[in-house]
Amino acid sequence: MIMDAAAAKAAASFSCVVFLLLATTAGGQEALRPYTVVGDAIPAPLTGSDPERGRAIVTARQNTCLLCHSGPFPEQRFQGNLSPDLKGTGARWSEGQLRLRLVDASRLNAETIMPSYYKVDGLTRVGTAWRGKPILSAEQIEDVVAYLTTLRDQ
Amino acid sequence: MTVGLKRLAPLAVLLAFAAIAAHAEIPLNERRAGTADLAPETKAMQDDDSANPGMLVVLDGEALWKAKAGAANQACADCHTDARASMKGVAARHPAFDARLGRPVNIEQRINMCRVERQQATPFAYESKELLALSAFVGNQSRGEPIAPPADERLTPFRNAGRDDYFRRQGQLNLSCAQCHDDNWGKRLAGSLIPQAHPTGYPLYRLEWQAVGSLQRRLRNCLVGMRAEAYDYGAPEYVALELYLMWRARGLTVEIPAVRP
Numbered sequence: 258m259i260m261d262a263a264a265a266k267a268a269a270s271f272s273c274v275v276f277l278l279l280a281t282t283a284g285g286q287e288a289l290r291p292y293t294v295v296g297d298a299i300p301a302p303l304t305g306s307d308p309e310r311g312r313a314i315v316t317a318r319q320n321t322c323l324l325c326h327s328g329p330f331p332e333q334r335f336q337g338n339l340s341p342d343l344k345g346t347g348a349r350w351s352e353g354q355l356r357l358r359l360v361d362a363s364r365l366n367a368e369t370i371m372p373s374y375y376k377v378d379g380l381t382r383v384g385t386a387w388r389g390k391p392i393l394s395a396e397q398i399e400d401v402v403a404y405l406t407t408l409r410d411q
Numbered sequence: 412m413t414v415g416l417k418r419l420a421p422l423a424v425l426l427a428f429a430a431i432a433a434h435a436e437i438p439l440n441e442r443r444a445g446t447a448d449l450a451p452e453t454k455a456m457q458d459d460d461s462a463n464p465g466m467l468v469v470l471d472g473e474a475l476w477k478a479k480a481g482a483a484n485q486a487c488a489d490c491h492t493d494a495r496a497s498m499k500g501v502a503a504r505h506p507a508f509d510a511r512l513g514r515p516v517n518i519e520q521r522i523n524m525c526r527v528e529r530q531q532a533t534p535f536a537y538e539s540k541e542l543l544a545l546s547a548f549v550g551n552q553s554r555g556e557p558i559a560p561p562a563d564e565r566l567t568p569f570r571n572a573g574r575d576d577y578f579r580r581q582g583q584l585n586l587s588c589a590q591c592h593d594d595n596w597g598k599r600l601a602g603s604l605i606p607q608a609h610p611t612g613y614p615l616y617r618l619e620w621q622a623v624g625s626l627q628r629r630l631r632n633c634l635v636g637m638r639a640e641a642y643d644y645g646a647p648e649y650v651a652l653e654l655y656l657m658w659r660a661r662g663l664t665v666e667i668p669a670v671r672p
Contacts, residue, residue: 321584324601335602339595363585370595372584380585387583387638 289375290395297365298353302402303375303395311404314397315343321372321392329408340371345411355402359393374398435593436659437607444663445606445671448597453618457670465547465616465668468623472548475541481532487545490529498552500559503665506654508565515569517650518546519625537644543623547614550667558611558665560658569647573655576648582639588652591633603672609660610653612669619672626653 292299315322316330327336328343346355357364362371374393383389393401446457460466476487476494491497506515509524516524522545523534535542560566577588591600592608599605613626620628627649631641642648 318601336599337601338599370586370590372586380581380583381579382581382639383583384635384638384640390583392583 289377289391292356292360294357294364295353297357298351299356299360300353302356302399303360304399305396306399306403308400308403308407310397311400311402314393314401315404320397325370329410343405344408347406347408348411350405352402352406355405356398359398359401435589437593437596439662442609442660442663443607444609444611444660444666444669446611446666446669448604448606449670450672453670453672457612457666463616463668463670465614465623465670468544468547468614468616469551469668471540472544472546472551475545476548481526481530483529483531485530487525487530490525494548494552498549500553500556502546502550502553502667503556503559504561506566506569506650506657507561508563510565514647515566515650515654517626517653518549520645520650522546522549538625538628543614543625546625547623547668550614550665553665554667556665557662558657558660560654560661566654569651570654570658572648573651573653576652577655582634582637584637586637588633608656609663610656611660611663612666612671614667615669615671617671623668626656 290303292303293301314320315328316333322343323330323333323336325337325339326341326343327338330336350358358371360375361373362369363373372392375391375395375398377389377391446454449457456462456464473494479486479489488494502518505521506517507521508514509516509521519537519542522542526532527534535545560570580587580590588608591605596605596607610626610629613629614623616623617629627644630649630652631644634641
């Protein structure tokens, strides 16, 4: 995953803390945070959030959203059309519903092509660069959820 | 009420199989090669031999075809004479079963087998300039021929393995080939039109690569896109996928070297 300079700096300054966290997990990876599904939603946030960062995450190529979705991103030239337009998602779904759709959309529709962004098990032949890691971190999920809830214009 | 359950049983089995086989596969008469969706400029480039960059590679291949090589000091042309006759249709029926190896081989592997056994030379590496050139030259001799996978029962288990791989969800994005190429062809994946994935034109010139590449290079790109583990070039898994893709594309026209975006 590509990190911008600020994120790299932040990661470096938190490296002691990260080490402590890593040391506590068996697989050498940071453990996923636990969450509770209620109906078709995850009502409680995984971490704090920032909608502006969320928009940047959704539109960054490496996060794959725009492969399939289009949305209110006039500056983005290449947007996919395999799935619903993201415009108005905040009016259609609650924050908790959006969280579950990002964390693990396959719980709602086992056949969906939408990847589970916060899941590491049940996958086959994951490339070494990505193995054992969720596509997005808990922080990124929360930023994206916070951003999507602002998309209220249909 | 004379039709007993016993007589219906085989029908039920047949229907069950039909249901599995029908799973999302594109009906034969709805199939289209990637060429059908090319932008007019790209299509013009493919159609005009003097503008198609793949033809330069075909010419390199022709020179290699005629060049003596290896300890045997023999050229391909010394055994096969005129490629226009001897190589016509060959790419259209590969991968083909090799009885001695007991498995299917694709056109690149077939070329390397001749190189090692007949010319007594070292095999060319996958994606090397030489192997791309020779396979483009050999493939070009089938241009205009229908894709004709051999009706060889020994290929069946390998083709089925390729088919299973094609329908298997894999990688961090947890997608299968079929979810894009059977279920969503014609739609846009970001800026790219999703083709039906018929390998009619490989090796081909890809504008994005700025180079000619093999079908396996294309498959590798798709696997990496799915964030799945790519196979090593020449791996049996790729050959199995090639077999299934060629069967899926049976009857479509060979257009080597094609041009893609």
